[in-house]
Amino acid sequence: MSNEKTSQLKEVSDMAKNIWLAGLGAYGRAFDEAQERYEQASKESPRLFNELVEKGRKLETQARTAIDDVTAKSKGTATSIEERINKVRANLGLGGVSVEDFERLEKKVDALTKKLNAMSAAPKKAPAKRAASSKTTAAE
Template sequence: MSKDSIKSLKDVTGQAGDLAKHIWLAGLGAYGRAYDEAQERYDKASKESPRLFKELVSKGSKLETQAREKLGDVSSLGKTVSIEERISKMRASLGFGHTASADDLERLEKKLDALSKKVDTLSKSKAPAAKAAAKPKAARKTAAKKAAAKSS
């Protein structure tokens, strides 16, 4: 190998080494920058956290006060209205509020008696027809038995 080729080989190797070193340094720089940004954000968040926490506490305190006022209004209503009245209002709103009166019960009893009479008359009129239908079946069975006995 000639001196020129060795020198050019050393130059290329040196350039490659410098390039690799620059790439390594760029990577370290990117890591350092990311670390610094993360540290800045952490510091900023840790400074804002107490302020944010205090804001949330004050907002929660206001909401608690409002809720207690509303509960006070509701509890004062509960003292004037009995549980039975509240239940009857709820039943009425759901359609269960109708209670049966004596007239309603008497009307239902009459309907029930009328239906019972109709069922009795229907069952009595169908009972003889059912017996008559049963007799031919019995006659067929005995005839079938007699025919079987003759063939054996």
């Protein structure tokens, strides 16, 4: 081989080796940076965790307060509805009537309705004999 070819081969070999070394260097640098970030995260994890716990406590307190407010308002609304119903009952003269009284009346109305339906469904008998007997007494 000539010196020129040997020189070109050495340059190509050196370039390939440099590319290989650059890749290894990039890997080493990335590894070192990842190691540093991991160590920082390990140091910051407890602080970050504690911050998240504190934020959670604040949100829980706010949520409980909101739920308590809604619950109190709904109880007040239910009471005012009850009061309105009682006023309407009093205006209609139903002030002393309880739910049980209404249920008993409903059962009685249902029973009477069944009896009326049964009576209207019963076959009607022809009163022909009575009409004939009354004619004969009138003719005599």
